[in-house]
Amino acid sequence: MKVRRATMRDVARASGVSPATVSFVMNDAPDQTISEATRDRVRQAAADLGYRAHPIARALREGASRVVVLDVGGLPRDRVLERFVDGLEEELGAAGYALLVSYSRRSRRASIDAVGPRAVIDLAALYTRPGAIADGGWVDGMASHYLTQIEFLRQLGHRDVAVAVPARPDRFMRLMADYVRRAAEALGLPEPATLPVGGETATLAAVREQLGRVTAVAALTDSLALAVLAAMADAGASCPGDLAVIGWGDSAEAARWRPPLTSVRVDAATYGRRLARRALDLPADDTKPAATRVIRRATT
Amino acid sequence: MKVRRATMRDVARASGVSPATVSFVMNDAPDQTISEATRDRVRQAAADLGYRAHPIARALREGASRVVVLDVGGLPRDRVLERFVDGLEEELGAAGYALLVSYSRRSRRASIDAVGPRAVIDLAALYTRPGAIADGGWVDGMASHYLTQIEFLRQLGHRDVAVAVPARPDRFMRLMADYVRRAAEALGLPEPATLPVGGETATLAAVREQLGRVTAVAALTDSLALAVLAAMADAGASCPGDLAVIGWGDSAEAARWRPPLTSVRVDAATYGRRLARRALDLPADDTKPAATRVIRRATT
DNA sequence: GCGCGTCGCTAATTCGTATTAGTGGTTAAA
DNA sequence: TTTAACCACTAATACGAATTAGCGACGCGC
Numbered sequence: 045m046k047v048r049r050a051t052m053r054d055v056a057r058a059s060g061v062s063p064a065t066v067s068f069v070m071n072d073a074p075d076q077t078i079s080e081a082t083r084d085r086v087r088q089a090a091a092d093l094g095y096r097a098h099p100i101a102r103a104l105r106e107g108a109s110r111v112v113v114l115d116v117g118g119l120p121r122d123r124v125l126e127r128f129v130d131g132l133e134e135e136l137g138a139a140g141y142a143l144l145v146s147y148s149r150r151s152r153r154a155s156i157d158a159v160g161p162r163a164v165i166d167l168a169a170l171y172t173r174p175g176a177i178a179d180g181g182w183v184d185g186m187a188s189h190y191l192t193q194i195e196f197l198r199q200l201g202h203r204d205v206a207v208a209v210p211a212r213p214d215r216f217m218r219l220m221a222d223y224v225r226r227a228a229e230a231l232g233l234p235e236p237a238t239l240p241v242g243g244e245t246a247t248l249a250a251v252r253e254q255l256g257r258v259t260a261v262a263a264l265t266d267s268l269a270l271a272v273l274a275a276m277a278d279a280g281a282s283c284p285g286d287l288a289v290i291g292w293g294d295s296a297e298a299a300r301w302r303p304p305l306t307s308v309r310v311d312a313a314t315y316g317r318r319l320a321r322r323a324l325d326l327p328a329d330d331t332k333p334a335a336t337r338v339i340r341r342a343t344t
Numbered sequence: 345m346k347v348r349r350a351t352m353r354d355v356a357r358a359s360g361v362s363p364a365t366v367s368f369v370m371n372d373a374p375d376q377t378i379s380e381a382t383r384d385r386v387r388q389a390a391a392d393l394g395y396r397a398h399p400i401a402r403a404l405r406e407g408a409s410r411v412v413v414l415d416v417g418g419l420p421r422d423r424v425l426e427r428f429v430d431g432l433e434e435e436l437g438a439a440g441y442a443l444l445v446s447y448s449r450r451s452r453r454a455s456i457d458a459v460g461p462r463a464v465i466d467l468a469a470l471y472t473r474p475g476a477i478a479d480g481g482w483v484d485g486m487a488s489h490y491l492t493q494i495e496f497l498r499q500l501g502h503r504d505v506a507v508a509v510p511a512r513p514d515r516f517m518r519l520m521a522d523y524v525r526r527a528a529e530a531l532g533l534p535e536p537a538t539l540p541v542g543g544e545t546a547t548l549a550a551v552r553e554q555l556g557r558v559t560a561v562a563a564l565t566d567s568l569a570l571a572v573l574a575a576m577a578d579a580g581a582s583c584p585g586d587l588a589v590i591g592w593g594d595s596a597e598a599a600r601w602r603p604p605l606t607s608v609r610v611d612a613a614t615y616g617r618r619l620a621r622r623a624l625d626l627p628a629d630d631t632k633p634a635a636t637r638v639i640r641r642a643t644t
Numbered sequence: 645g646c647g648c649g650t651c652g653c654t655a656a657t658t659c660g661t662a663t664t665a666g667t668g669g670t671t672a673a674a
Numbered sequence: 675t676t677t678a679a680c681c682a683c684t685a686a687t688a689c690g691a692a693t694t695a696g697c698g699a700c701g702c703g704c
Contacts, residue, residue: 051659051660051661052660052661052662053660061683061684062683062684062685063660063661063662063684063685064662064663064683064684064686065682065684067661067662067663068662068663068683071662073662073663076682076683077681078681078682078683079681079682079683082682082683096457097660098460098660098661099458099459099460100403100408100409100460100659100660100661101404101659101660101661101662101689102660102661102662103400103661103689104400104401104404104659104660104661104688104689104690104691105660105661105662105663105688105689106662108400109400109458109459110458121426126447129447141458142456142457142458144444144446145444145445145446145447146444146445156442157396157399157442158399158409158411158441158442159399159409159442159444159458159459160398160400244600267597270597270601271600273602274600274601274602277602296567297570297597299544300571300574301601302574302577351689351691352690352691352692353690361653361654362653362654362655363654363690363691363692364653364654364655364656364692364694365652365653365654366691367691367692367693368653368692368693371692373692373693376652376653377650377651377652378651378653379651379652379653382652382653397690397691398689398690398691399691400689400690400691401659401689401690401691401692402690402691402692403659403691404658404659404660404661404689404690404691405658405659405690405691405692406659406691407659
């Protein structure tokens with residue numbers, strides 16, 4: 045019942061040419077002159093037989109499969125990442141490449157090895173290893189997105205600000221927190237306080253501590269912002285009266301919270317597309333990402 | 345600068361045997377008799393050279409790579425899925441396989457083709473194609489998880505229940521809604537009403553329509569439940585006084601919401617492990633998943 | 645002293661593609 | 675008339691592992 049898939053050789057036989065010619069026709073080899081008649085015969089035979097290049101054989105010959113692996117590591121799997129992945133995938137697909145996303149913390153090496161990808165994008169390393177990327181597009185992008193967040197608070201008149209961070213931040217989150225601090229410095233604000241978000245009671249205590257000391261909280265992610273809002277509700281604090289809150293990433297939940305959460309919306313898809321071109325060593329695209337902007341709702 | 349990776353032939357040369365012998369040693373070929381001395385020499389040479397089998401070459405020879413692809417399709421990427429993936433990955437890793445997760449809706453075929461996986465787990469098809477799985481474990485599992493959800497409401501005395509579903513459900517969501525309806529029937533409740541969750545105003549209208557007609561809402565996912573809670577807040581309805589709400593999946597947001605959301609917790613990791621063994625045609629494991637249970641919070 | 649089986653290993657082939665080097669024939673340039 | 679270039683292809687090989695068939699040496703039974 046298992047039908048053997050057609051190979052290059054089958055197509056060659058069916059169209060009366062050599063396997064090499066089939067390869068040239070199928071890949072539009074630029075340095076080869078093949079008559080239009082032959083091309084048609086080959087293509088027709090390929091279509092008839094349902095021929096499709098065996099990706100593994102091709103990978104062996106080419107030294108790597110036409111796959112790019114995105115290693116997400118421990119990054120928050122939020123809507124920003126989702127959009128980013130969509131953009132990556134779209135651009136890679138257009139170039140004939142497939143994207144595979146590895147979300148694992150553990151078996152990373154194994155899965156990456158197993159497919160022999162053309163390129164591996166290690167998202168966490170991209171950020172945390174200094175100078176990993178020459179074109180600052182996306183990495184510096186993060187800095188500028190958080191700058192947008194803080195600038196928005198400043199324009200509303202806030203000067204004393206706290207940064208909501210995970211109670212046990214990984215390197216990535218620490219780096220992002222650093223961006224926020226540098227943004228505050230660049231804008232002439234006093235150094236922001238840190239508001240660690242952990243278990244429910246710990247978060248409540250942390251929020252209570254900041255009430256009256258700061259007037260606004262900038263959260264590194266929407267998820268953290270919602271935890272702060274929950275704690276504020278528990279503490280009986282009003283928002284934005286006692287404390288304004290701004291999130292980051294504009295998740296679906298942000299709009300659904302009551303009061304709805306103000307958040308930063310980033311054109312992650314375009315950044316994804318740009319990274320795709322870099323990963324494949326294609327010339328950079330000229331489309332600019334849409335400007336990062338704040339979606340103002342009721343918490344600021 | 346680019347160091348060529350060691351091949352089987354290199355190891356053979358270094359240890360004074362043939363490449364075939366190297367292969368036998370490295371794979372512990374059962375029908376071969378190789379002296380312990382030779383084995384040691386080969387293993388030592390392999391270690392010295394840092395030899396690791398080239399996965400693509402192996403895949404070509406074996407007909408498929410040691411990769412299993414999980415095609416998530418359009419399923420909600422919630423915590424349940426995350427746990428499920430963790431379990432899958434763990435079990436596959438133990439068997440020497442890698443898991444790759446494809447989240448794309450579009451380039452599915454391309455990415456799957458590009459790695460030549462040993463098996464493809466099409467999660468959406470697993471559910472929506474009737475009888476796709478013989479062992480009912482996970483599919484019927486879903487039915488029983490929703491049964492748990494409805495049974496919980498029934499025990500609290502609710503009889504008139506609405507199911508919160510996406511305004512534009514895909515096949516998967518329709519199937520899950522069906523499970524809820526069948527659960528209600530099995531428990532002797534009247535047929536549940538449908539509460540479509542879409543845009544903010546549409547959801548508000550839908551919630552208003554059900555107020556007074558039903559006493560509880562069972563949502564297919566936590567995300568839908570949160571949308572319902574937001575609409576209730578806007579409608580000035582109290583929870584659980586006017587309407588009790590129960591979610592599904594026990595997401596991180598469920599606990600953080602105010603009021604905190606009651607939800608159904610599923611031992612997805614174990615189901616993932618079981619599916620892994622089936623995908624590789626290994627004998628079924630005997631570990632039973634933890635019982636599905638309701639995490640009761642303030643909304644019921 | 646001949647056949648047979650086992651041990652310990654090797655030679656050769658296979659998987660399916662991409663590419664390099666080359667080939668016979670025609671045409672244009674010198 | 676020779677040389678060179680070009681056209682339209684083909685033969686052969688490499689990629690790196692896994693596997694099948696088989697080979698020489700040795701031991702054992704009769």
